[in-house]
Amino acid sequence: MPPAPKAAPPKKEESTAAAAPSEAGAPAKKVEKGKHAKKHKEEKGVKAMYKVEGDKISRSRPTCERCGPGYFMADHHSRYTCGHCGFTRYKQK
Numbered sequence: 001m002p003p004a005p006k007a008a009p010p011k012k013e014e015s016t017a018a019a020a021p022s023e024a025g026a027p028a029k030k031v032e033k034g035k036h037a038k039k040h041k042e043e044k045g046v047k048a049m050y051k052v053e054g055d056k057i058s059r060s061r062p063t064c065e066r067c068g069p070g071y072f073m074a075d076h077h078s079r080y081t082c083g084h085c086g087f088t089r090y091k092q093k
Contacts, residue, residue: 062089 049072051058064071064082073080073089080089 065089 049060051060059072061072061075062080063069064073064085064087066085066087067082071082071084073082073087078091080091081087
């Protein structure tokens with residue numbers, strides 16, 4: 001004779017009536033002001049990869065030697081690293 005299946009634990013009933021008044025009367029998120037306010041970082045994107053000087057456009061980071069043009073290397077403290085293939089080139093002191 002096979003063992004009897006175990007009964008599932010009873011499900012908790014969620015009360016939507018109790019949650020509705022607190023959500024409706026709750027104020028919107030508070031914006032922090034003063035010295036504890038969070039600083040929002042500016043998203044870098046493509047504009048961080050190029051420098052515009054007058055009519056000339058130059059690349060601010062080197063491209064990967066293995067992957068070719070189009071793959072910029074990440075600029076770390078002491079090295080450049082390709083995120084695509086993992087190639088690392090160390091900076092000169």
